[in-house]
Each structure stands twice: as structure tokens, then as C-alpha cells.
Amino acid sequence: MKILYFAWVRERTGVAEEEIALPDGVRDIAALVDHLAARSPGHAAAFENRRTIRAAVNQDFATPDTTVAPGDEVAFFPPVTGG
Amino acid sequence: MAPRILVQEAPFDAAAEAARLTEGRTDVGALASFTGLCRADDGLRAMVLEHYPGMTERALLRIAEEAMARWPLTACTVIHRHGRITPGEPIVLVLTASAHRAAALESCAFLMDWLKTKAPFWKREELAEGGSRWVEARATDEAAASRW
Secondary structure, X not given: OEEEEOHHHHHHHOOOEEEOOOOOOOOXXXXXXXXXXXXXXXXXXXXXXXXXXXXXXXXXXXXXXOEOOXXXXXXXXXXXXXX | OOOEEEEEOOOOXXXXXXXXXXXXXXXXXXXXXXXXXXXXHHHOOEEEEEEOOOHHHHHHHHHHHHHHHHOOEEEEEEEEEOEEEOOOOEEEEEEEEEOOHHHHHHHHHHHHHHHHHHOOXXXXXXXXXXXXXXXXXXXXXXXXXXXX
8 A cells, every 4th residue: 555644744754655565454544553653763753643643545534543455545644734 | 617726836826817707707796815925924934835746636626616515606716836935925826706795705714714724735934044844733723614
């Protein structure tokens, strides 16, 4: 699956985009965050305070209990500040 | 008329965009417009806007369609810039056209409130003293969006 990072989440992970294999047992955003946070110290720093992270699955805003499946495009980013 | 949604780096021509919504029509009695500009607070040098290509257009279209469903609009335009924007330059344009002013004015305010909290843009400020910082989301924006 494709994982995208934006703004300071991207700066902390050190990558804008990465391809990962969805591990067995990871079925929602909350579990995916646990999995990704273990990838590197940068990822751990990015996901340090989960309340400040927002997510999207296939370009729709998601919540911690939104389900994820192989092939999905999942993005993580701070709360939006456009306008 | 489908909403006109543009996400672009280049500046936009607000007058030309407004003219598009009324040209050749005699049923538009109200045209509301909002332009958001980059301010030089504390000597800010520039604002750099990052976005999520693909999702941004999709989110803006969804918000615009919501406005057209809630108010009797003849047309609506949302243009949002990304990239580096310096003080005095426009960032965002929202235009709404309707037979009457209440629909145009209310939907214009609605679109701005929703796009501030529901479109994937992130602002980074280049500071006067050098360096930069990400703008933090404001609770007041969330409150403004939830009143609709």
C-alpha cells in the first residue's frame, strides 16, 4: 500500500511517500499508526502525539477506526491550515 | 452549473473570474466574493502552502457541491493557490452567484469556513528573523466550520 506524509509529519519521517506491505492483523488506521511508528526514530517522532495527526484513506478524511486494506492510499498529516 | 475548482501556483484574476459567473446571464441578482490575502504579520517574509494533489481538488469540489445543494446558487468558483506566496498576494478566491443576496453571502461564508478545516492545505511561515514554522490549526476555525 502507498503511504503519504505531508507538512511536519513528512519532515519528521524524512520521506514524502513510501510503499509498504500491510502486515496481517493491521486493519485500521490506529493499528497502521502503531506499525508505522516502529519503522524509524523519525517515524516514532512523527507519530509521538497521535492526537495531533490526521489521516486520509483513498483521499477521504479518516478516523482511527477507519479500515485499511492492501492497495489503499493512506496519508498522514497535521490538522489542515488552508484558506 | 458545476462548480469551478482550481488549485494552482499562479496568481488568479478575481475580476475575470467574477465576470465568468454573470456573462450573458440575466438571472443572477447577487454575486458574492471573498479573497484571502497573505498578511505580513510580525514582518513575515512569505507563506508556503503545501497540499495533497488529488485529494485537494476532490475535497474542494465536495465542499462546493455541498454549498450548491444547501443554497440556490447559479454558480460557484473556488480557487486556492499553493507554493510560495508573499505578503499582499492573494491566496484564495471564493465566488458565489445567486438570484438573491442572502444565498450568495451565506454560501460564500460557508465555503470559506469549510475549506479552512476540510481541505488538505498546510501553511508554513517564513519568518522575518529567518527560519520558518508551520502554522497551527485554530480552534476558532473549527468552531466557525461547525456552525453550519
